[in-house]
Amino acid sequence: MSKDIQIDIKRTGFPVKVGKVELWFDSSFENLRRYFNVDELAKDKLKVAEEKAKHIHFPEEITVESLDEKTVDAAFDVNKEFIAAQYDIIFGDGSFRKIYTEYPDILALEKALEVVGAAIAHRLEEQEASRSKEAKKKQNEYLNKKAKKSR
Numbered sequence: 001m002s003k004d005i006q007i008d009i010k011r012t013g014f015p016v017k018v019g020k021v022e023l024w025f026d027s028s029f030e031n032l033r034r035y036f037n038v039d040e041l042a043k044d045k046l047k048v049a050e051e052k053a054k055h056i057h058f059p060e061e062i063t064v065e066s067l068d069e070k071t072v073d074a075a076f077d078v079n080k081e082f083i084a085a086q087y088d089i090i091f092g093d094g095s096f097r098k099i100y101t102e103y104p105d106i107l108a109l110e111k112a113l114e115v116v117g118a119a120i121a122h123r124l125e126e127q128e129a130s131r132s133k134e135a136k137k138k139q140n141e142y143l144n145k146k147a148k149k150s151r
Contacts, residue, residue: 014123018112021099023091025120027127038089045085083110090116
């Protein structure tokens with residue numbers, strides 16, 4: 001009878017709480033490539049949302065009289081899609097829906113994105129400093145072993 005070998009994997013990343021909703025930020029190298037392109041990826045999704053709203057005529061000059069419910073809803077939907085895309089790119093698909101279910105306030109969630117971005121950037125700087133320190137430690141250990149062998 002053989003015994004199974006169990007190797008645990010600890011995910012790279014950290015939890016981020018937005019209000020009461022806890023999300024996970026994946027800080028693996030693979031995901032960081034996406035994260036640093038969040039604006040570009042969100043703009044691509046915005047283009048898709050704008051295509052959906054293309055049939056709506058937005059007036060050149062906006063006045064109370066020129067706005068109708070359909071136009072306001074279309075503009076709101078485009079903005080909401082853009083905000084949703086950013087949350088989903090940063091935290092994974094479905095993240096925006098979780099937050100919006102708890103906090104159905106697109107303006108508040110848009111403002112929170114700035115805070116989220118700054119907090120994540122700070123944490124990534126801390127992680128990078130820790131990784132650099134660990135790499136330097138391993139390098140020194142290797143060099144010390146190599147120096148002892150060559151004696």
